[in-house]
Amino acid sequence: MKQQAFEAHYGARWNEFSDWLNRRSAKRPKSDAAPAVDPMEVPARYRELCQQLALARDRQYSADLIERLSRLALAGHQTLYGARSQGLERMWQFLRAGFPRAVRREIRFVGVAAVLFFGPLLLLTFAIPQHPDFAYVVLPAEVLDSVQSMYGDGVKHLGRKREADTDVAMFGYYIFNNVRIGFQTFAGGLVFGLGAIFYLLYNGLFIGAITGHIVHSGLATNFFSFTSGHSAFELTAICLSGAAGLKIGYALVAPGRLTRGAALRAAAAEAIPLVAGVAGMLLIAAGIEAFWSPRTFLPPAVKYALGGVMWLVLLLYFAFAGRERAA
Amino acid sequence: MLDTARDIPTPEGIELTLRLAGPVARARAWTVDVLVRVAVFIVVSIPLSILGAVGAGVMFVLWFALEWLYPTVFEVYFGGATPGKRMLRLTVLHTDGTPVGLPASLTRNLLRAVDFLPVLYGFGLLTMILSRDFQRLGDIAAGTVVVYREADFQHSAIPQAAPLPPPMPLSAVEQRTVLDLAARSQTLTAERAEELASLASRVTGAREGSAALGRILSIANYLIGRRSP
Numbered sequence: 001m002k003q004q005a006f007e008a009h010y011g012a013r014w015n016e017f018s019d020w021l022n023r024r025s026a027k028r029p030k031s032d033a034a035p036a037v038d039p040m041e042v043p044a045r046y047r048e049l050c051q052q053l054a055l056a057r058d059r060q061y062s063a064d065l066i067e068r069l070s071r072l073a074l075a076g077h078q079t080l081y082g083a084r085s086q087g088l089e090r091m092w093q094f095l096r097a098g099f100p101r102a103v104r105r106e107i108r109f110v111g112v113a114a115v116l117f118f119g120p121l122l123l124l125t126f127a128i129p130q131h132p133d134f135a136y137v138v139l140p141a142e143v144l145d146s147v148q149s150m151y152g153d154g155v156k157h158l159g160r161k162r163e164a165d166t167d168v169a170m171f172g173y174y175i176f177n178n179v180r181i182g183f184q185t186f187a188g189g190l191v192f193g194l195g196a197i198f199y200l201l202y203n204g205l206f207i208g209a210i211t212g213h214i215v216h217s218g219l220a221t222n223f224f225s226f227t228s229g230h231s232a233f234e235l236t237a238i239c240l241s242g243a244a245g246l247k248i249g250y251a252l253v254a255p256g257r258l259t260r261g262a263a264l265r266a267a268a269a270e271a272i273p274l275v276a277g278v279a280g281m282l283l284i285a286a287g288i289e290a291f292w293s294p295r296t297f298l299p300p301a302v303k304y305a306l307g308g309v310m311w312l313v314l315l316l317y318f319a320f321a322g323r324e325r326a327a
Numbered sequence: 328m329l330d331t332a333r334d335i336p337t338p339e340g341i342e343l344t345l346r347l348a349g350p351v352a353r354a355r356a357w358t359v360d361v362l363v364r365v366a367v368f369i370v371v372s373i374p375l376s377i378l379g380a381v382g383a384g385v386m387f388v389l390w391f392a393l394e395w396l397y398p399t400v401f402e403v404y405f406g407g408a409t410p411g412k413r414m415l416r417l418t419v420l421h422t423d424g425t426p427v428g429l430p431a432s433l434t435r436n437l438l439r440a441v442d443f444l445p446v447l448y449g450f451g452l453l454t455m456i457l458s459r460d461f462q463r464l465g466d467i468a469a470g471t472v473v474v475y476r477e478a479d480f481q482h483s484a485i486p487q488a489a490p491l492p493p494p495m496p497l498s499a500v501e502q503r504t505v506l507d508l509a510a511r512s513q514t515l516t517a518e519r520a521e522e523l524a525s526l527a528s529r530v531t532g533a534r535e536g537s538a539a540l541g542r543i544l545s546i547a548n549y550l551i552g553r554r555s556p
Binding site for chain 2: 001002003004005006046047050051053054059060061062063064070071073074077078081082166167168169170171172173175176179180183184186187188190191195248261264265267268269272273275276
């Protein structure tokens with residue numbers, strides 16, 4: 001078949017397919033006329049187009065025609081294979097099942113991250129009241145003094161000296177700062193896991209030293225009534241972002257039977273749901289920390305209880321959410 | 328082969344061609360994006376600064392969104408390109424040629440933090456040079472590439488001429504060469520087109536100048552199947 005006859009024979013069908021693609025990509029279709037191609041017929045039309053492109057290439061038709069067909073094929077490929085479900089339904093599925101499942105699937109990395117983070121945290125919390133001078137080995141004196149002044153007795157709002165409308169400012173700051181720490185911990189994993197290990201240990205030591213120092217200074221009630229509310233979300237989130245970072249780092253160190261690139265791709269695809277969940281948890285933590293934690297009108301016991309409930313809910317969520325009932 | 332065109336095989340048994348974008352174009356797009364973000368931040372923060380502490384809170388959230396979410400939002404929901412990339416006609420795609428989705432876009436943009444190290448995308452540049460497809464670390468992890476969006480298709484039809492069969496059988500590649508020259512003849516200067524046509528002396532029967540070009544056009548018309556009425 002000569003090129004002229006080929007074009008005359010199939011040209012109308014190419015135009016119809018192209019018209020369908022244009023309508024799909026246009027936000028508002030220009031005309032209300034029914035599309036020339038029935039949507040159910042599109043995949044068949046696309047395969048037909050691919051076959052004609054292959055023929056055109058094989059028969060060495062003009063570059064112009066081949067270019068036209070390959071553009072159509074590329075646009076068709078992107079439209080047909082690129083269609084992915086998005087939106088609220090998917091987000092709800094992720095919250096209901098996807099995120100806790102991802103955490104359970106990566107439980108080994110979560111465990112390692114928990115040891116790296118909670119290990120030094122708990123160690124310093126309990127060791128520093130016994131050996132108070134050790135706090136000054138970990139952190140400079142100015143930092144410890146400023147923290148101590150934040151939780152001193154008679155402070156109206158715990159945590160930071162502030163007025164009521166600074167709650168919003170602090171909310172913004174917590175998002176800006178804490179979510180960034182979560183993201184950095186994950187990204188640091190790309191350096192063979194070293195960055196993630198560093199951030200986990202660093203944050204564990206930092207928080208542990210401050211907690212231990214505060215306990216030693218006798219301000220434990222003020223401090224824990226501030227931190228208990230958001231501690232569940234914030235500490236768990238840091239731990240999970242570290243786990244995600246460790247996972248991609250481990251893929252580079254021990255790629256198994258894959259190439260390092262392929263192992264990294266696979267690990268990143270499995271780790272990224274953790275990071276998305278971490279971002280959500282840190283948003284919640286920022287809200288609690290800004291608007292609930294500094295309130296001093298409730299007795300500490302109530303705030304401890306609520307903090308405990310948060311931990312319980314979060315652990316139950318990770319343990320059980322998204323498990324399908326056995327048939 | 329040293330080439331920035333990358334063929335991706337599809338399940339339908341054809342190969343689609345992507346044109347990969349290199350570090351310079353991407354650095355320019357990034358610069359535009361930085362300027363856009365700084366401009367947005369300045370413009371929005373002027374009215375916010377009047378609002379005091381509440382405004383400061385919104386400013387922190389805005390800065391966070393511009394730093395971390397801006398690329399992902401544009402890549403996933405606005406056609407695979409940030410404003411900077413759009414300006415330089417670049418698009419982010421999965422390595423299989425499909426538009427980038429949320430997980431991959433999030434991966435490549437969060438790992439930007441490592442690509443940026445030690446200064447101004449040092450690691451990113453290094454891996455782009457070492458990888459076959461100009462991928463920085465985030466691209467490798469996410470399985471994405473940055474490609475040029477094709478310019479709008481310019482249809483260059485073969486000009487009409489009285490069809491003539493070639494003087495001897497032409498191989499498929501020779502036919503393709505004649506067709507390409509005929510199609511391009513309108514975008515070349517007349518002198519250059521005639522000069523090129525004169526080179527094909529066996530096909531044109533050693534004609535020169537416009538006679539050679541006329542003969543090439545006639546043969547091209549014959550090859551694509553036009554017949555004299």
